[in-house]
Structures are given as structure tokens and as C-alpha cells.
Amino acid sequence: MSQPALTSFEYIEAFSCLADQCPSSCCNDAWRIAVDNEHVAQYQKDYPPIYNILAKDEQGYFMQSDENGCRALDKGLCIIHRDHGEHLLSDTCQNYPRMFRDLGALYTKGGTMSCPEVARLCLTMDSPFSMTTGTLPVNHAEGHGLVPNNPVKPESGQWQQTLGALLALAQDESLSAEAILLTLQKLGPMMESTPASDWAGVIAQAHHSAEETSLSEEMPRAMAGRMSLMIVALEALTRPGSPEVLRQALTTAFTITDHAKDGVPSFQLQADIATHYRSMRPALAQTLKRFIAGEISRTGFPFISTSSAGQDYGHSVAQWTTTLIVRTLMLRTILLSLGGKINAIELPQDMLVEVMYNYCRKVNHLPAGGCEHELRQEIDQGNAALLTDLILMNAQ
Ligand code: SF4
Numbered sequence: 001m002s003q004p005a006l007t008s009f010e011y012i013e014a015f016s017c018l019a020d021q022c023p024s025s026c027c028n029d030a031w032r033i034a035v036d037n038e039h040v041a042q043y044q045k046d047y048p049p050i051y052n053i054l055a056k057d058e059q060g061y062f063m064q065s066d067e068n069g070c071r072a073l074d075k076g077l078c079i080i081h082r083d084h085g086e087h088l089l090s091d092t093c094q095n096y097p098r099m100f101r102d103l104g105a106l107y108t109k110g111g112t113m114s115c116p117e118v119a120r121l122c123l124t125m126d127s128p129f130s131m132t133t134g135t136l137p138v139n140h141a142e143g144h145g146l147v148p149n150n151p152v153k154p155e156s157g158q159w160q161q162t163l164g165a166l167l168a169l170a171q172d173e174s175l176s177a178e179a180i181l182l183t184l185q186k187l188g189p190m191m192e193s194t195p196a197s198d199w200a201g202v203i204a205q206a207h208h209s210a211e212e213t214s215l216s217e218e219m220p221r222a223m224a225g226r227m228s229l230m231i232v233a234l235e236a237l238t239r240p241g242s243p244e245v246l247r248q249a250l251t252t253a254f255t256i257t258d259h260a261k262d263g264v265p266s267f268q269l270q271a272d273i274a275t276h277y278r279s280m281r282p283a284l285a286q287t288l289k290r291f292i293a294g295e296i297s298r299t300g301f302p303f304i305s306t307s308s309a310g311q312d313y314g315h316s317v318a319q320w321t322t323t324l325i326v327r328t329l330m331l332r333t334i335l336l337s338l339g340g341k342i343n344a345i346e347l348p349q350d351m352l353v354e355v356m357y358n359y360c361r362k363v364n365h366l367p368a369g370g371c372e373h374e375l376r377q378e379i380d381q382g383n384a385a386l387l388t389d390l391i392l393m394n395a396q
Contacts, residue, residue, distance in 0.1 A: 005106050005156050007163075008134030009297050011121040012098055012111035023116050024357065026096055027078060028069035030240040031114075031365050035061040035090040036145060042088070050080060050088075059367070063090075067240075087139070094139050101300045102146035104153030109134050110297040114360035120353045122294045129167050129293045131160060152196045152303055159303065162196070163296065165203035170293040175210055176281065177288035177332070181325050181391045183210040184292075185384070188321030191302060199302065213392065229390060230254045230267045233330040235369040236362040243358055246334060253337035273340030274393075280339045283346040284332065291331055291356065295324055298364070312367050314376070322379050322387065326372065329390055331359055 035043075035054055040061045043051040053071040055064045064071040072079050080088050087094075097115035101108045113119040122128045140146055154162065170180060187206050194202050230250060237247045254267040269277075295301065301324065302317045314320045334355060339347055347355075368376070379387045 006100075006109055006134045006136055007106060007156070007160060008109040008132050009111070009128065010130045010132055011118065011125055011128035011294075012109055012297075013132055013134060014121055014125065014128075015097065015111060015115075015118055018117050023354075025069075026115060027073055029361055030065045030067065030069065031361055032059075033063040033065070033070060033090070034059070034092050035063060036092070037061070038145065039088070039090045047084070047088070091139055091145055094137065098137075099298055100136065100140055100146055102143050102148040103159060103300060103303050104148055106154070106156045106159055107136060107140075107143065107146065108159070108300050110300070111294075112298055112360060112364050113291070113294050113356050114364050116353060116357045119357040119360065122290050123287060123353055123356060124349065128290070129171065129297055131163065154196060154303055158197060158200070161200035162203065162302065165200045165207065166296050166302070167293050169203060169207040169210070170296060171289055172207070172210070176212060177285045177292075177328070178391050179210055179213050180289065180292065181328060182213060182388065183207065184321055184325060185387055185391070188318040191317045191321075196303075228267045229326075229329055229333045229375075230269075232326070232369070232372045232375055233333045235371045236330060236359065237334070239362045239366065239369075242362055243354075246338070246355065246358065249337045249341040250334060253340050269336075270340070273336060276340050276343070276345075277336045277393075279345050280336060284335050284339070287335065287347075287352050287356070288328055288332055292324065292328055295327065299324075314380075319376070319380055322376050323368075325387060325391065326376055326379070327363055330363070330372075331356075334359060 037060070040051070040054065043054065050072070053064050054061045056062075070078070074082070078089070078093075080093075097112045097118045099110050099112060101110075111118040111122075113122055136143070169175075169183060172180065175183075183206050187203060190202055190206065191199050230253075234247065234250055236242075237250060253273050254269055257266045257268045299313055299320070301313070301320055304311065304313075304315070304317070304320065313323045335347065335352075338351070338355065339345070
């Protein structure tokens with residue numbers, strides 16, 4: 001029987017680990033490194049010292065970590081890799097930063113921008129998201145260990161057409177990032193009510209009629225009593241290992257304006273930074289569009305599958321669309337606060353790469369924080385106008 005095809009992207013095929021040249025090795029961060037059940041059983045049976053440095057939560061087993069990173073590190077070297085070889089590493093460690101998905105009739109391979117090198121490739125290559133073919137690694141030969149959990153099983157050509165249409169929208173140079181987000185917002189519910197076989201056509205049609213938009217003249221209005229993007233972005237950046245400079249830029253870019261009845265503070269972007277963003281907008285658009293395209297390639301969107309953080313992006317196409325938009329807006333909030341702090345229209349490329357991988361480390365591999373979850377829920381439960389306001393910066 002012939003194997004399903006594997007579709008990949010240029011940026012992840014071009015990836016090569018920076019090893020000791022890496023500015024922030026994946027093993028040194030305090031994040032959740034999931035361990036697959038097969039390796040857990042192997043550690044438990046034959047390698048008790050490794051089993052003893054695992055922890056477990058509702059999502060399953062993961063490597064314990066502390067302020068120095070993964071507990072399997074010994075003087076900067078991974079004891080599992082050093083003492084036993086690569087095959088004994090969990091699938092997460094063997095694969096990272098590559099991410100494989102089983103969509104039924106095909107496998108996909110993307111990457112996560114939480115790795116500095118993947119972030120650099122996605123932000124600087126000419127066409128990082130061009131599709132190409134690839135092969136499954138040995139640990140996933142014939143789909144081993146990949147969960148075929150997608151409710152929609154697209155044919156290979158159908159997946160490529162759908163992804164191609166979405167990526168063309170996400171990277172359209174004639175549209176602003178906000179116009180793309182507004183089009184994605186319309187697409188979520190439309191795709192929800194359309195058979196997956198028609199999605200490519202629906203996306204192409206929405207792309208064709210996408211309209212340019214200007215930011216609201218009211219920008220920014222305080223958002224009393226509702227979850228603010230500033231709070232949601234700050235929640236991500238207060239996770240262990242986030243650079244202090246990003247947190248500081250974010251908190252000093254906003255002022256507290258008043259208090260809602262229930263005591264929830266209301267924040268307003270400082271007027272000079274709001275004005276500054278109008279000038280920064282064209283320069284930041286490319287970064288935001290590449291983030292959108294990167295997330296589409298990483299998550300397999302709009303064909304829903306599971307990651308090590310579960311179905312954290314949501315359980316329906318409409319929910320996934322909300323998550324993609326909210327996470328892009330969180331990134332925009334961080335970037336504009338940084339631009340305001342250093343008074344720059346165009347952030348230096350190395351700074352963009354650094355912000356991108358630090359941000360993705362805090363949102364790509366952990367369950368969504370309570371504030372992000374609350375904001376997404378309010379939008380998904382019928383407050384679409386709130387999302388439109390946030391895209392157009394009526395509310396911050
Ligand atoms: S973060 Fe990326 S480049 Fe750095 S050590 Fe890990 S895989 Fe290699």
C-alpha cells in the first residue's frame with residue numbers, strides 16, 4: 001500500500017539546528033516538553049533515573065524543568081542523548097522544532113517559531129511558506145506515533161489548495177495586516193458552514209473581495225470591564241523565562257484610566273505610541289503577516305489537529321480563527337509597545353526575530369492563559385464586534 005504524501009514548507013526544510021551557536025537553546029527554557037506515552041513506558045521499565053525527572057498534568061507527561069531549564073541537562077548536555085543516543089529522546093525532543101501531523105490522507109510537516117532559527121527563516125526567507133514535499137523521520141515511519149485525530153480528512157490536493165489559498169491571503173502585499181485579519185474573521189463562520197471540499201473556493205472568494213481598511217480615528221479608546229489585549233499579552237510575557245525588557249515596554253506603553261464597577265482596571269495606550277503606530281504600521285505588517293502564515297503552517301489550520309498542549313487553539317474552525325487573530329493582535333501589541341519605547345518606525349531584524357521566538361515560546365507550547373481564554377470565549381460566544389474593534393484598535 002502506498003504511503004500518504006508528506007507536505008512540507010521551504011522554511012522547515014531549510015532548517016538546521018544552531019547547536020552551541022544558538023542564542024537561546026530550547027533545552028534551557030522553562031517550558032513544557034511533552035513526553036509521549038511510548039517513551040514514558042520505556043523510561044519507567046528500563047531507565048528509572050529518566051522516569052524520575054518526568055512530571056504529569058492533565059495533558060500527560062512532560063520533562064521537569066527549573067530556572068536552569070530541562071532537568072535532563074548536565075553541564076549543558078542532555079543526559080538522555082549523551083548516555084543513550086537520540087532514539088531514546090521523546091518524540092518532542094527528536095522532532096523539535098519540526099511538527100508533524102497526520103491528517104488522514106496526508107502528513108504535514110511545519111515548524112514552530114519558538115526556535116530562533118525557525119523564526120529567522122520565517123521572517124527573512126524570500127518565500128518561506130512555499131509548499132514542498134518531505135519525508136517522515138524514522139521515529140514516525142509510516143505514521144508511527146502520530147494521532148490521526150482530524151475530523152475532516154482532506155485529500156492531498158484539497159489540503160494543498162486550501163492551504164495555498166489561505167497562505168496567499170495571509171501574504172498579500174497589497175493588503176494591510178488588519179485587512180487580512182478582518183477577512184479571516186469573516187472566513188471562520190463561513191468555513192464552519194461550508195463543506196471542507198469547498199473551502200479553497202470560499203477563501204479565494206473572500207480574498208478577492210477583501211477591502212483595505214484604515215485604523216479607527218477613535219484609536220485608542222479605553223476598554224472598561226473587558227479583557228484588554230495589553231493584559232492578555234502581559235499574561236503571556238509573565239510566564240517564566242520571558243525577557244524583562246518586553247514586559248517593561250508593554251507596561252509603560254499603557255496607562256490605567258479608570259476602574260470598571262467590578263474593579264477590573266481599564267487601560268489606554270499612550271497617545272504618542274498610538275500615533276507612532278500609524279507610522280510603524282507598514283513596517284510591522286510584514287512581520288504580522290509572516291506570523292499568521294507561520295501559525296497556519298504550524299497548526300495545519302484550518303484542518304484541526306492536536307498538539308502537545310491539546311486542542312488549545314480551539315475545537316472548531318471559527319474558534320481557531322479567533323485564536324489566530326487574538327494571538328496576532330497580542331504580538332502586534334508587544335511590537336508597537338517596543339517601537340514606542342525605542343522610538344523606531346522599523347524595528348531591527350534581529351530584534352524582530354528575538355521578539356518572535358520569545359513570544360512563540362510563551363504561547364505555542366502551553367495551554368492558553370486564563371485572560372486569553374476569557375477574551376476568546378467572549379468573542380466566540382457572540383461578541384464578534386469586540387474582535388473587529390480590537391483589530392481596528394478601537395479598544396486596547
Ligand atoms: S532552539 Fe532551535 S536552533 Fe536552538 S538549540 Fe533548539 S532546535 Fe537548535
